[in-house]
Amino acid sequence: MLAIQNARLFSEIAEKSRELAEASQHKSQFLANMSHELRTPLNAILGYTELMADGAYGEPSEKMLGILKRLEANGRHLLGLINDVLDLSKIEAGQLVLELSEYSVQDIAQTARSTLEPLAADKKLAFKVEMAAELPPGRGDGRRLTQVLINLVGNAIKFTDTGEVAIKAEANNGSFYISVQDTGPGISAADQAKLFQEFQQADNAITRKKGGTGLGLAISKRIIEMHGGKIWVESQPGQGSTFTFTLPVIVERQVEAA
Amino acid sequence: MSKRILVVEDQPDNRQIIRDMLAGTDYEITEAEDGEQALAAVAKQRPDLILMGIQLPIMDGYEVTRRIKATPATRSIPIIAVTSHALDGEEQTARAAGCDGYVPEPYSPRQLLAKIEQCMPQ
Numbered sequence: 001m002l003a004i005q006n007a008r009l010f011s012e013i014a015e016k017s018r019e020l021a022e023a024s025q026h027k028s029q030f031l032a033n034m035s036h037e038l039r040t041p042l043n044a045i046l047g048y049t050e051l052m053a054d055g056a057y058g059e060p061s062e063k064m065l066g067i068l069k070r071l072e073a074n075g076r077h078l079l080g081l082i083n084d085v086l087d088l089s090k091i092e093a094g095q096l097v098l099e100l101s102e103y104s105v106q107d108i109a110q111t112a113r114s115t116l117e118p119l120a121a122d123k124k125l126a127f128k129v130e131m132a133a134e135l136p137p138g139r140g141d142g143r144r145l146t147q148v149l150i151n152l153v154g155n156a157i158k159f160t161d162t163g164e165v166a167i168k169a170e171a172n173n174g175s176f177y178i179s180v181q182d183t184g185p186g187i188s189a190a191d192q193a194k195l196f197q198e199f200q201q202a203d204n205a206i207t208r209k210k211g212g213t214g215l216g217l218a219i220s221k222r223i224i225e226m227h228g229g230k231i232w233v234e235s236q237p238g239q240g241s242t243f244t245f246t247l248p249v250i251v252e253r254q255v256e257a258a
Numbered sequence: 259m260s261k262r263i264l265v266v267e268d269q270p271d272n273r274q275i276i277r278d279m280l281a282g283t284d285y286e287i288t289e290a291e292d293g294e295q296a297l298a299a300v301a302k303q304r305p306d307l308i309l310m311g312i313q314l315p316i317m318d319g320y321e322v323t324r325r326i327k328a329t330p331a332t333r334s335i336p337i338i339a340v341t342s343h344a345l346d347g348e349e350q351t352a353r354a355a356g357c358d359g360y361v362p363e364p365y366s367p368r369q370l371l372a373k374i375e376q377c378m379p380q
Binding site: 032035036039040041042043044045046047048050051054056057075079099 | 269271272275282313343347364365366368
């Protein structure tokens with residue numbers, strides 16, 4: 001009797017796990033399709049815009065060039081939003097897989113610098129990179145870690161109107177400590193608690209004024225946790241902010257979400 | 259003689275963008291809207307380079323690439339994959355299929371043109 005019940009339970013469990021695997025497969029296919037469906041029209045918008053700015057359809061006037069720049073900036077912004085939403089969906093669906101290989105913290109900082117220094121220059125902010133001498137080579141997903149650093153530095157520039165942003169990195173006891181310091185307005189203790197949650201910026205009015213999905217820090221947190229690390233902020237209103245993440249220098253295996 | 263580029267792409271806007279992008283250059287373009295047209299065009303006029311859209315009706319661009327690369331007469335034609343599937347690992351998929359270059363959408367026409375010039379046999 002018991003044996004029959006057990007057999008039935010086993011087959012029910014097998015059936016359920018097959019259904020789960022199938023659902024996850026569908027979700028993954030859906031994400032791939034969405035990514036394709038959203039990028040295709042965006043490619044046309046950004047492509048025509050660039051060709052027009054380059055004079056492929058006749059020499060544009062100064063005024064038109066200004067508008068084409070805005071068109072491109074908005075298209076790029078939309079692309080950023082699409083990427084963020086897809087990243088987060090992938091993480092939620094358990095589909096984000098780290099590609100673990102050797103990386104250098106110097107290279108990551110250099111990529112963040114070359115990507116964002118022009119934005120800092122536009123706002124007349126100093127951009128500093130302070131690396132400890134002889135950082136060891138790391139093992140992890142260099143591309144995803146670059147994404148995290150770019151997100152932090154991008155935020156720092158976005159919210160700082162005078163002064164500087166600085167990237168600092170050191171290694172200690174088998175872990176990297178990488179921080180991004182700014183001289184921006186600072187963040188109250190109450191707002192700090194919400195920062196790393198999805199769709200939460202410290203202030204909704206900020207979302208409207210500064211843009212962004214409010215997803216960047218949530219995604220960064222998940223990426224760092226998948227590396228077995230931690231991310232946090234230290235800040236006081238009026239004193240600037242420092243975002244720091246730490247992770248093992250060598251990550252052999254992705255840490256699954258709790 | 260001007261070099262010939264075969265553009266395999268099912269989206270009319272993307273074909274238009276590539277056409278406009280190449281208008282000021284010396285390249286000659288042929289277009290194909292799906293995998294079968296692409297294979298027929300390759301057999302007929304042997305292009306110097308192929309821009310291969312990946313999401314195509316009937317047969318995807320990777321399958322078309324595998325067939326072109328499996329044919330000794332056309333194996334050496336460089337193929338640049340142009341794909342909106344910008345997911346992790348897509349570039350490896352493109353390389354494994356035999357593509358010589360990989361450009362994710364949305365691309366900048368300037369950068370795509372640079373990639374063409376880099377891959378074009380002299």
